[in-house]
Structure formats: C-alpha cells, structure tokens
Amino acid sequence: MKKDKLRFFKRLKRFNYGYFRIKIYDLKLLKLFESRRDVSKLSLKLEVSPELIEQRMQEFGRSLAPYYKDYVSTTSSDVMAMSFELATFTLALCEIAKPKKILDLGSGFSSFCFRYWIKNHSPNSEVLTVDDAPVWLDKTREFLRHNDLPGNGLITWDELTVGGYGMFDLVFYDFGSFPVRKSSLNRVLDFASLPSITILDDMHSGDYGLHVKKTLRERTMECFSLLRYTTDKFRRYAYLAIR
Ligand SMILES: C[S@@+](CC[C@H](N)C(=O)[O-])C[C@H]1O[C@@H](n2cnc3c(N)ncnc32)[C@H](O)[C@@H]1O
Secondary structure, X not given: OHHHHHHHHHHHHOOOHHHHHHHHHOOHHHHHHHHHHHHHHHHHHHOOOHHHHHHHHHHHHHHHHHHHHHHHHHOOOOOOOOOHHHHHHHHHHHHHHOOOEEEEEOOOHHHHHHHHHHHHHOOOOEEEEEEOOHHHHHHHHHHXXXXXXXXXXXXXXXXXXXXXXXXXXXXXXXXXXXHHHHHHHHHHHOOEEEEEEEEEOOOOOHHHHHHXXXXXXXXXXXXXXXXXXXXXXXXXXXEEEEO
16 A cells, blocks of 8 residues: 555656646647747748748759668668758758858768768858767768768767867757757857857757757747758657857
C-alpha cells in the first residue's frame, strides 16, 4: 500500500510546470496559427512571396533529389540527415539572401547542399562545416569528394571555438545531441553577424524548441516558424531567426 502511494505521487510529479509548457508547445492548432502568422511576417521581411519561395524549393528539389537519395542510403539515414524539405528550403533561401559566409553546424547533407549551391550559383561565397564528431566530418568529406565537391573547410567544434573564423551571415544549426545543442546555442549565436539569418532544425522537440525560443527572445532576435515549408514525414520542422 505504501509503495503504491509512493508510485502515485511519483507519477503526479511528472505533471509539473515544464510538462504543461511542453503540452501547450505541442498543440497542433497553436503551431498552425503561429506558422500562418510567421509565413506572412517572413515574406514581408525577405520581400518575397511564399509562392515564390515554394517555386524555388521545387526547382532545387528537382536537382537535389538524386543526391539526397544517395546520401540517406549510402552515408547516413533520413532520420539523421536534414529533411529533403529543409534542404530545398535552405537553398531557396540562399538564392534569396545570397549569403557570403556560411556556418554549417552539423556535417552531412547540409554540407553537400551549401557546396552544391556555391559551385553552381555563388562561386564567391564560402562555407565552413563544423561537427563535434570527427568521424562524421570524414564521412561527409568522402561524400563531397564522391560528388566532385571540395572536401576542405571541415573542422571540429573545438577548432571553431579556438577562434579566428570571424562572423557568418548564414548559420545552419543542426549538430550534436539535444543537450549539446542546448548548451552550445548561445556560443553559436555569437557567430551570427549583424545582419544575419540562422536556421535552427528540429523544433518539433518541445523541450529543445522552448529553450531555443527563450534564448532568441533574450537576445532580441526575431524568429519565424518554418512549419509550412520544412515539415517532413517525421513531423520535424525548422525555425529561422534574424539578427
Ligand atoms: C542531425 S545530425 C546532422 C545532420 C546534417 N546537418 C545533415 O544535414 O545531414 C546531428 C549530428 O549527428 C551526427 N550524425 C550525422 N549522421 C548520423 C548518423 N547517420 N548516425 C549517427 N550520427 C549521425 C553528426 O555528428 C551530426 O553533427
């Protein structure tokens, strides 16, 4: 009886403030409302219509599709790689914002995308790819070389934090585990120049999403849900922050 009571109160403890905040974060209706509002806000900010963004995404989708299929079947998996939706959105955004210096945090298909865009659309831009797992830097380098893309500009997180790499006008944040991502977020946002755009993947996770939104608020960075453009079959989606 005593044990049962203990178990009951332990279970009750789960229903704390954090639990309800995540439950609210996960409400589908709220997400849809936020997405609708942010699509309009972002469109005004970037001075480009949602329809044009989607048209560009379709165009990039046609050229990226065979490479994505190859990457998730030979090198990684579709659960770990950025989604195809996010890949096409990211390149559509590159076409719109034309970043000169890109920081790609979390090596993989994103590293391919940026190098593909630079080679074919913006030869004066540059990308630095960073990972906390050297083994994934090697796998990414191999995939890049296999596709005739440069295998340089790939470094570890420790190398990046030593300094000397400057600031970036596009930051793509998708590396490490969630605890690592949470603890590195402020450090990463320090690399975002003024003005700059940061893309943050995996905002479907309530705990991580709430942490990101709080951090962006503290840093007075504007943020926009990319639910409309980037939702994938695992219900993952990204956010975009502007400095
Ligand atoms: C979400 S993944 C990064 C995805 C990357 N931006 C991409 O577009 O493919 C986060 C981290 O997991 C590691 N990783 C990548 N692919 C993996 C896999 N298939 N299995 C285990 N870890 C992986 C890498 O260290 C990477 O930084």
